[in-house]
Amino acid sequence: MGITTTLANPTRFMSYSGKILPVTWILALVLIVAGLYYAFPGSPPDYQMGEVVRLMYVHPQAAWLAMLTYVLMAVAALGTIIWRHPLADVLQKAAAPIGAAFALLGLVTGMLWGQPTWGTYWVWDARLTSFLILFIMFLGLIAIWATVEDPGRAARIAAILTLVGAVNLPIIYFSVQIWSTLHQPQGVLQGQTDAHFLPPMFLMLGGYTFLFISILLLRMRTEILGRRVRSMQLTSVGAEA
């Protein structure tokens, strides 16, 4: 891949994403406002969970996005290692903080839901443990991006770690499942889904997803601009030398 073609792609990305971004921002806003209406005045409390069910309109969405982010980053990691595509590097870097933020939200809202529902903020079950590890992985990846100055090298290192993590996360899930079934009975209550809860749930899910797309595109654009600044500065340094 030549230097000229690799630069052409981010340029095309900049023009496309610039057109898409206003649309995704508006979609995110509309869906979330509608979702919030249905989440509070527009839906009754659950007969089993009571009012706490309203947390179900922010918790699974955050968790879903954290996982989606990791999957996207793993795909981008392949893009970095196999095709050495600069946009894949940019995506990896831009997505990590978003993943960390949504994983954190997934954990916090989950714990706030757990206390009134199960009577405890935390259980060491497969889902929670592997999700906690997912959060730590995001933090580790952010740390790599912060530590390694050369963006190309950082991208390849982060890619390796992301891919090994992609193998590891299911294993952790599985191993903790075995661990907890041998140690303690699984006391997790599965909530029934009532038709009332579907509209806010999916409206919020759609809203969160578009929000995610918007923030991701914004951060990727920032990163591309940052790389341009960097290369301009390096070129001017080179010209002086």
Added chain:
Amino acid sequence: MKAFLAIVRQTITVSFRSGGGPLVGLIFFLSVVIVVPFGVGPDLNLLSRIGPAIIWIGALLATLLGLDRLFQDDRDDGSLDQLQMAGLPLEFVVLAKAAGHWIATGLPLVIAAPVFGLFLNLSTAAMGVLVLTLLVGTPALTLIGVIGGALMVAIRRGGMLVAVLVLPFAIPVLIFGVLAVSAIVVGPADSFGLPFMLLCATTLLAIVVGPVAGAGAIRAGRE
């Protein structure tokens, strides 16, 4: 094959001559085993129940001890360049370094584990199983640590960061290892098979993933 064995041997020799070989790891292992009872109290029943976990955690930490230098020293003295041109695929170089490191530091831990088990009031049967699980499981820990060692070379100033990045990967090994021993210590004894098989499977997977990821990390860090 000759090259592979030469790397294994050289790693062991260097570990003995400049790193004190198994001694540092063993002392560290010993101190973990000695410190924990002071934390949880001298109740021998409790100690024998959590003993396997203490020994496994000690083994995990001791195994990761010297791994940060494993490739960094090679990079600093230029050996890493030569190893990459030796004709052996980098994955096998990483595997050979891991094997050498395990023989020099992991194997002594396995052999010493029964002695440490005495301090923790483990039964003879439990010690036998403990040694068996450590023998199967510590290579996985070394191979996971090798990924961290290779990342050290790539990141350059990693320090604690690498340890934090690598520890999550050791969780399954720890879980399966401790579960298998607990099956003998607290029972039921028939729940030994499943975690032990899974421990073997994890080690086999680590034999593949460790060298591939380690070689990938070294390549990623090329400058």
Added chain:
Amino acid sequence: MDLGDHAGFIIGGYLASFVVIVGLIVLSVNQSRKARARLAELEARGVRRRSEARPAARPAPEAKA
């Protein structure tokens, strides 16, 4: 409206979501602004990107596998 006994948990969950998401957006927008400003500053000073600095003088690299 009445959120029952667990109002604190519900409000806390929504508040946390709001703070984290808005925080992320503000952070991202700020970073974007800064990058834009720096690029504009450099462009105003006449620094050029390499791809622009070397126009057609260099032959296009032939495709390689």
Added chain:
Amino acid sequence: MRLTGSGLASERGGRLIFEDVGFDLSDGELLAITGPNGAGKSTLLRIVAGLLPATEGRVAATPETDGPLNTFMHYLGHRDGLKAALTVRENLDFWQKTADSDGGIAPLDALERVRLLHAVDMPAAYLSAGMRRRVAIARLLVVRRPIWLLDEPTSALDARSEGELGELIAGHLAGGGLVLAATHLKLPVPITKSLVLGNAA
């Protein structure tokens, strides 16, 4: 054997170090790579050695080698590749075994060539910089490989050792070997071809 590099470019950390660099070497030829600091002499050698990916371009041999190209090369870099804890003999034995090649001379003979026979059982840690470099040069002899990549090969060497290195290089070339040497000093052998880096920018 013929070694060619074409259209080589290297970009590191967003900075273009060189581009469009090429060379073409045949049996018995020496390429001297010169240029100011930071022009990319070491980078180019590392690219040829396969230790660094080129941003563009490729290095190839004709006829194509059986196995990775860099296993037909010796790389003598800034760092000597000696394990300080091992003796000189152990170091050379190790490289002979890992290189898995035949046709090199015995480690003791190689040490005699670089006048270090007396140090054979000394740990490499006790050697001076120049002596370590001479052990690294002995590595070129214990493993026979047709292409030598030498990065500032005369650094740390005294005048006498420099002359001896010149003889070794000349011998290698006479035997049909290829040499790529990066240096800003005068090489102790006649240069067949030269490549100047750093005038493009």
